[in-house]
Amino acid sequence: MKENSIFFKGILGGLQVHIDPHMDLDVLKEKLKEKLVTSKNFFQDTYVNLVFTGRDFQDKEKQDLRDFVAQLINIGKVDFYNPVEKEEEKKEKLVSGTDEGMTKFYKGTVRNGQRIDYQGNIIVMGDVNPGAEIVAAGNIIVLGNLRGMAHAGVNGDMDSVVIALRLQPTQLRIGNIITRSPEDEVEKPDYPEIAYIKGDNLFIEPYIPGKIKY
Numbered sequence: 001m002k003e004n005s006i007f008f009k010g011i012l013g014g015l016q017v018h019i020d021p022h023m024d025l026d027v028l029k030e031k032l033k034e035k036l037v038t039s040k041n042f043f044q045d046t047y048v049n050l051v052f053t054g055r056d057f058q059d060k061e062k063q064d065l066r067d068f069v070a071q072l073i074n075i076g077k078v079d080f081y082n083p084v085e086k087e088e089e090k091k092e093k094l095v096s097g098t099d100e101g102m103t104k105f106y107k108g109t110v111r112n113g114q115r116i117d118y119q120g121n122i123i124v125m126g127d128v129n130p131g132a133e134i135v136a137a138g139n140i141i142v143l144g145n146l147r148g149m150a151h152a153g154v155n156g157d158m159d160s161v162v163i164a165l166r167l168q169p170t171q172l173r174i175g176n177i178i179t180r181s182p183e184d185e186v187e188k189p190d191y192p193e194i195a196y197i198k199g200d201n202l203f204i205e206p207y208i209p210g211k212i213k214y
Helices: 025-038 059-070 087-096
Strands: 006-011 014-019 048-053 075-081 103-107 115-118 121-125 133-136 140-146 149-152 162-167 171-174 177-180 193-198 201-206
Touching: 006 025, 014 025, 025 059, 059 075, 075 201, 103 115, 115 121, 121 133, 133 140, 140 149, 162 171, 171 193, 177 201
Parallel strands: 014 048, 048 075, 103 121, 115 133, 121 140, 133 149, 140 162, 149 171
Antiparallel strands: 006 014, 162 193, 171 177, 193 201
């Protein structure tokens, strides 16, 4: 078996596990156990989020992996993302997964010093560069890299969300909750993410259309 048939990448709050699409589930569990057991001290006293990518899992396999991992570490969330989708299909799902309403579309890159402000949803069909600002009364969707400032629910709507193909903002706000990027550079995953409010906390997790839990 190739050495790169499975590899791990640290992401914010956990690990991304990329596997060969033809890997046997038992082999995956064996290699996963090796990694998690050797890293157990590192994950001690914290809940670890795992994201599996590289293949399409059946529901039974997903539950099997969740149960298996739960025996090894304090597990937080276990998500599964199939990267085989074409980029255009990803974008269509991002747009169709949000509530309808007044929406402003911006085509192109939002550059340093630019600000887009709208009393509704904002969809950016491009990147948002550092120094750029996106402010919306509703949801914010970026079909590209979000590396500037984003403020959704500016009028106090805590049900608003921020979604991006690559979510790495310098500052992120939803309603009156604010968070900033960590000072230490964190490698970002290669799948869309959603930011939302639950209780008084802002959560970021892989975006799966139709399965938002906010």
